[in-house]
Structures are given as structure tokens and as C-alpha cells.
Amino acid sequence: MYVNSGKKKQLNYVLKMEKKTLSQLEGIAKKIEKQTRDPKILTKINYYRALNYSLIKEDKMFYRYIKRAEKYNRDKKMAKLINTKLADYHFNEKQYKQAVYYYRKIIGDHKNGWVTKHYYNLAWSELKLNQFKIALKHLKIAHYFEQKKGYFKIGDQMIDAILLFHAYAQKTDEGLDYIKSKNLVSFDNLMKYLHYVFENGDKRSSFRVINEIEKLKLDINQEYLLLSKKVLVYRTLKRFSLLQRELARFKKKHRRLQGKLKDESKKELVTSVKSYTGYLQELVVSRNLISEKRKRGYIKFISYNFNVLKYIDRSNELEYSYYEGETYFSVENYRRASFVYALGIKKAQAKRSKNLKFLDKSFDSLFKALEKIRNPNKKVLLFTFSSYLYFYPKGDKSNLIYQRLIKHYQAAEQEGKMFSVLQKYNKNYPEDQKVQRNFYKQILNKYIDKKNIGALVTLKKYVDKRFLGFTQVESKKIAKIITELHFSKYDSLAKQGKYDEALQGFEKLYKDKKSKYSLRVDSLRKKMFYENKLFRFGALSKSLKEALVFFNKTYKKTHKDEINFYTENICVGDFQAECLELISQLERHKHIAPNTNLKSIRFKLYAAQGKNFRELYKISSSQNEKNYLFKLLLMKDPAFKSGYYSVFYRDNAKKIIIDSEVEKRVLNTFYKTLSFESALGQLEGIALTHLKQRLINNIQVQQNLYNSIAIKLPATPSAPETTEEMFARLGEEVLNRSGEITTMVNNIIAKADPNFLPYHLSKIIRQLESEVKRFKKFIPISKNPDLERAMTNEVTNFHKYFDGQIIEYRNLYYQSVNKTQYGSGAKLYSDDIMINAKKFGLGGMVLWQE
């Protein structure tokens, strides 16, 4: 303490004073020794002189005087004191045999509180003398007293000694039992015990201690320490497989371990595993000592151990990978070695580890390993290159590696990666732009050849960003190529039947304002072409409308037939609204006027949709349209009230149809009703004034003619007797009247419309028959039989004549019926003259066909 405090002067003074005091005491003792022979006094004087020398560590002097005290002493109490001092002296001087001698003398006094220490020291002395069993026995006694009140406490050393002594005594199991019986089971004690057993005891019984330790619930540090110990024990005992299993179990269990790991725990385990692995490596390298099979096993162990090390000591992962790789390398397993090196580097790269002490070495070995492999794993090779460039963008090998990596990605068609590398290459080696552009050109040509549009788009993106110093010119060049390829691709898709994709593509191309106008036009045309082909008229209609806006004058002119054709298809596809709208739009474009077909369709559609007739007529241009309109008019206006009939009437063919229909209708009405008024009524409302008037005039003429028919035979004499004069007058009248009738009939026949003639003749016949009937009632009576006979003969002649006339007129009548217009209705009366309208009891039916 003094020395440490630096107060040396004071210490020297004390020592000086101490020596002076001892010297004075020695003088006094010598004086007493000379003055007496009393052993009691001499014993005490020498005993205290020995104690004095003991205090100042003068061991020789102590021993001289204590031995003198022993020699003079006759007292038992004093003997105990002297023997205790001598026992301790010999123990401290490592004179164990003597120590045992003296301790055995004093251990009998069990009332002495120091007996614990005496047994303890005796046990140690005996241990030193290799008397392990007796030593263990005395130590247990010492432990026994220590636990008793009033006895000296040895403390931790006692437990330590118990463990050690059991180990020395090769009584591992007994020791374990003792520990349990004395409640001394703890991780520390058991670990200590393991250590002692392994170092000094029965090594093979170490497993039992380990078993006991494993029964405890261990924390993370204890796990580490135990494993460290196990590594040591198993390795020494050459239980490698067991040890590997332990390591595997630890690795598996490791994740579940909780608590804070102390550095020393980790360090100890790392050291032991490293040491063990190093040992295995030595074994592997020493080829002659072990078999190839075992060597392979050990290599597996080594590899595994490095993995365990990587696991528990992540900061040095790269180092372990390197050494693991080296292990494989050393046994010429280059493929495996390359994997291991690469993996280590990969992890270091992923962790962005700063501890890259082994990076250079790892890469060197990795490249060497790869060189040794005939067909290196592509992934590893690729990784090696990429990783090297990551760590050494401008390293010794970098320039070459950039090129190799680019070629690789190029061959593997991983263009994205290739460009990424190319970019980095360019960034780090701008002076090699020519080489880099060559790569670009190769890939550009390849994309073009393969029509790889996606890749070209990506390429363009690079170029747009001034890749390899390219300008806008190059970008535009690619853009043009892309568009052309797109067009060709969509066309090809369509040819394969993938119409939806193709149509979407053409739509996209058409809408791309950056594309060339002509290509956009062609895209829209292609789109329309396939929409038409697929009969997607709704879409086609939309496209056409867009085309009409988008196409310039030249394109409209060039493709007008195409546009007309599509529009026509939409129309005939029954897209009526779209059709009409498109035709209207076409009309507004002077360069693509709708063709005749379209106009006709539009016209008919308008008509079908009930458009105003006037407008329809206005827009009708072709004969076909006019015919259609006429057909429609006939249907819509069967009463011929429309003024448009007058227009159609100018066309001879239509005039014939109209005339025929109207005339027949008039005649039919007439013959149904036998009424001129009804026939005239049929003409009411007819807009064809000329026709109407003609027919009215005709009917009126016929009516007048009809009305003019008045057949009257002469009145027969009413006197009871007919005189010759009277009869002669009658005869003359008959002749005259017959002539008149004939003239009238001839006149009627000549003047009458043949369609009405049967009716006229019918009246003539009816009237004539009536008159003849009346006339036949006349019987000439005379008193002169000759005259009467002559008159009767003449009257009979009259009768014959009239009957003949009637027959003739009836013949004329039937002939006239047959001469009426087909379907006039006159034939209804073909069995008799016309008196009442006839019916035959059959009606028409509405019948549709499908």
C-alpha cells in the first residue's frame, strides 16, 4: 500500500523501526534463554520469536524458532498451537507430506472452529500427494464442518474443491450425486465440474455431466458456453458426428434463444468452433491419414461449421464463406467452392457490409475456381460478374467483365439487364463509347429482325435519355421502326385470327399523334378493314366517322370507294341509324360523295322509316329510287289522292299501272253496284286530274248514252177491230221504229266504252224485251178473215224480227262482256243481262307466306 501510494520513505522508516524492534526483542529473548532452563518458558520464548519472524515473513527464522518451541514444549495446549503453525507452514511451503503429518495431529480437535480449514488443507495436501480418495474424504469432512455454526467458512473455494476432488478421484457420478444432495446444482458449478472432469477426471464420463447441464433451463449465454464446452469435449473425444449433430441442433434452436448475448460467450463459441473446424481442415489436408470417404464427410462438417459460424458471427460471414470455399477448393471441388465464395459475396453485398477484409480474396478465389470449371454455373458466373462490378466498378477486370456481362445478357435476351450494364459501363468507361455503341447497334438490329417492339420501345427510352450520347435523331429513327413494326405485327395478329388484339393495336397506332400521318391513316384503314371483315358494324361506323374527319383531301379521294363500300355494308347490315348518319356525313365531303347504291339505300331507309314523302321525292334521283317510291306510294295511298301520282303518271309504265288500277276499280265498283254514281264516287279524291277527268267524262258519256237508251215499240191499236189502215200504219211505225232502234243500238255500240257496253246492251235488251212483250200482247182482230190472217202473219213476222233482234242483242251483249277489260267485273253477269249486282259467295283470305 505504501509502495503504491509512493510514500516509500515512510515505509522504509516503518521497516527500519520493525527491524530495530525485532532486534531489541531478540536481545531480550537471548537474555532470557541464558537466564533459564525452564522448558515452559523456553517454549513460549521460541514460539513468540517464531511468531515475530512470521509477521515479517522471515520464514527460515520462523521455522528455526517454532521447531525449538516444539522441542522444548511439554504442554498439550501449546503443542496444538505449535502443530497448527507447523502444519500451515509446511502446507504453504508445499511440503505436503509434513503438512499431512501436522494436520493429522490437530484435526482431532473438533471443537476448534478452525478444524474446517485444517481438514480442507489436509485434503489438498493429500490430493497433492495423489491420495485422491482420502483427500476427498477429508474435504467432505471440511465441508461438513463448514456448514456448521461457529466453524471457519472456506466459501466458494470449498465447492470448487469438491468438484475438483471428485474429478480427480474419478468419481464423476458420485460428485454429481453429492452436488445434487447438497443443493449445489447450478450451471456454473456443473460447468466447472465438467471442466474438472474433462481436464482431470474420467473424460468419458463428461457426457454425464453434460446431460445434467442440459437438464437445466439455460439462457442464451449458457447455451453458447455449453456448446463451446461440448465442442471441446467431443472434439477431444473424436465424437465428430455427435458434435455435428449438436451444432445442427444448436443452429436450429438458436432462433428461439432469448436474452442478451455477451461478447465473451459468443467469442468463446466462435473460438471453439473455429478451432474444431481448423482441426478438421488439418485432417482433410493430411491426405494420407484418412480415407477419401471420411474426408468427404469432414468436408461436409467443415462446410457446415462455417455456416454455423456465419450464423453466430454474422459480422465475419464473408471470412467464413471464404474459408469454406477454400476447403472445397483445396479438395478440388471448384464448383462447390465457387458457390460458397459467391454466396459469401452475395450476402456481403446484400448487407452492404463494411467488413470486406476478405472480399478481394473471395473474388480472387472465385475467379480461380470458375476458371477451373469447364462449364461454370451461369447464375454463379453472372453473379460473379455483376457483383464484381458492384464492388469494383472500375477494377482491374471491370472493363472486360462489363463486356462479358453485356454479351451474356444479350445472348440470354435479357435486354433490360444488358442496358443497365451498358449504362454502367458507359458511366465508368466513357472513353469506350465506340465499343458500347457497337453493342447497341447489334441489339437494335436484332430487335428489328425479331420485330421485338417491346424491346425497341425500351431501347428508345434509353436513347431518349441520351444513352451512349445518342441524340433525338436516333430516337426518331427507332420510333419510326417501332411504328412500322407495330403495324406489321397487328396485321399479322389479324391474319392469325387474333382480331381483338389487332384492332386494339391499329386503334392505338392511329391515335398515336407522334406517328407519321400516312401510317395513322393506314392504321385506321386496317382497323376499318377488319371491323368490316368481322361485321362489327357499330365499331366500323365509329371508325368511318373518324376517318371522314381525319383523312385529308387526298386520302378521301383515294379511298372513297373503300369508304363507300364500308358504309354500304353497315347499311345492309341493318344498322339503319348509323347508315343514315354516315351517308349524310359523306354528302358533306365533296371528295367522297356517297355512291349510287348508298343513295338508294338511304332513300329506301328514309322511306321505310316513314320520312315525309315530299322530301323523299326530292332526294330521289335514280329510276330505281323512283320506282321504289312509286311502289311505296301505291301502298301508302291506295286511293290515289297524292299529287305525286301525277308525277309518276308521266312515266308510261307507271301510267299503265295507275290507269289499270283506277279503271279497274271504277269498273269493279260499277259492276258491283251497276251505278254510274258509285263509279264516279270511286274517283273522288283521286289526284290525277287528267285521268280522273277522263274517267269522269267517260262515265258521264256512258251515263248519257245509257240514259239516252229508250226503246219504244209503236203502240198497238187499241180498237176492238183493227182496220187495214190501222195495221198499215202500225207496220210502217214498226219498220220505222225498228230502224231507229237499230240505228240507236249501232250508235250506242259505236259510241259506248267497251267496258260499259254490256251495261248499255243490257238496258237495250231489257227494254226491247219489255216492249216486245207488250207488243206481243197485240192480236189483230178483223171481221175480214183474210185480212185478219194476213195481219196475224205480219205480226208473227214482227215477233220473229223482234225475237231475232233480242237474240242478236243478247249475242252482242255476251260478246261485249267478254270484250270488257280483264277483271272489270262485267263477267259477273256472264249468265244473264245486268239487272242486279251479283255475288258468288267466295271471299279472299289474308295469307302470308314465310
Next chain:
Amino acid sequence: MARVIGLMLILLLSGCSTQPKKPKYPLEVRMKDKLFSNRNLVDNYLLTKDPLLLTYKGHECLDDWQTKVYEIKDRLRKETKAHLRTQLWFKLGNCFNYIENFDLALYYYDLVLGSKTKDTKIKAIVYYNTGQIYESVGQKSVALSYYENAYNLDDPESFSLIKLGVYEHLQAEFEASNKYFTQLLQRYPESELVKFYIGVNYFHLSQIDKIKNKVLPQLDEKSIAKILLMMAIDLESEVKKSLANDLNDLEVEFIPYKKFKEYLLSRL
């Protein structure tokens, strides 16, 4: 019990989960009325069970006009073959006849004829139906010319023969009328209606023997056609006792028979 309820529930649900409704072409109420009227007419025709009129069976548009028209229009929009497209136009034209939208019917028929189809059957029907359209509006002469066109193309159902036969009959051209009906009879040898038409023409031609020998033996004993023709013979043979009563008691709904019945009554 629970199983029974479960089963019922399944049945109920399966009953509810009918197939999705088919889309329909819109149809105005007045058009629906016309369709209904045409359907009634056809129902009456079919009630006669006459082979001539049974050709109406399976007429697509009559059964479900709106669905059918939608289907045809839909097909038309997708059809790629010209001749099939013509057929679809033709069908549409036919369908529009039933709702008496003659504008559209004529429009589609015009497309059919404009397609330069060589299908004479289709053309004949187009002509025939066009004639029926014109007849419906009173353009009889125009109608007749279409019927003649159809006849000249040998229309498949030979309805043009009825039209022409009836036309001739109404013109009192009974022999000419029977020429058509005789041809029609070859097409429909079992048709009582055609035989009736022939019989009526013989009646007006006063060829009672032909009725007795050629027509009546071919008619079913209980057929209205036979009963009416026999009554007509009675009328001619002046066996008029109770004829008026018999005629009045005779229930006749079918138009051709009804008109002849009225005619006979008018003669009494």
C-alpha cells in the same frame, strides 16, 4: 321434415332460377294489336286443320315476334355470307308483315330482290307477300300482278294459286278459277278448302254432277265444306224445304265457308 323442406326450397329456387330473358326487339302497342290480330287469324286457320293452312305452323315470327326479330337482326349484324344475309332480310320482311309495318317489309323485300338472289322460292314468296301487302291496302290489280309473278316462279306454298283462283272466281271465271284450284289440289290433295273452292266453282258453272262425282266423295262426311256443297245442290234441285233453317243452324266461322253460307242464304 327438414329434408322435405330443404328439397322444396331447392325446387323453389331451381324454379326461380330460370334462364336469362332473351332480348327483345321493341314493339309499339298498335303493332302488338296487329300482331295479335294476325295471330288470331292464323289460329282460326289452324283450327280448320286443313293441310293448306297448316303450313302456317311454325311460322317463326308469329310465335314470338319480338324475340325472333331481335335474333334475326342480331344475326344479320354478324352474318358474313351474302346469301344468308339475304335470307335474314327475307325473314325480317316476313316478320314485319305480321305487324303490318309494310314500309319495313317492303324495305327488306327490296333488299332481297336487290341482292340478285337466285333462290326462286324466296323470290316467289317475296312477290307473293308483296302482292298480299297491296291486296291488304286495296291495290288489287297491283297485287294480282305480284301474285302472277309468284305463280310464275312456282312459289313453294302455292298460295298464289289461291289468290289467282279466288280472283278468277270473283270475276265469275269459274273454269279459269278451277284451273288454279286444281293445280293447288295437286299440291294439297287432302285440302278440304281447295276441294270446296273447286266445288263452289262447279256450282256456279251448274256442274252439279261434277260436285257429286268429283268433289263430295273426297270430302269428309261431317266436313262443313261437304255440308255446304250439299246444301248448294239442294238449292239448285229446288229441295228447299228447311234449307234456310238448316243453313241458319250451321255454325261456320271460317271466312270462305261463312261467305258461301251467306251467299246460299241470299239465294233463298
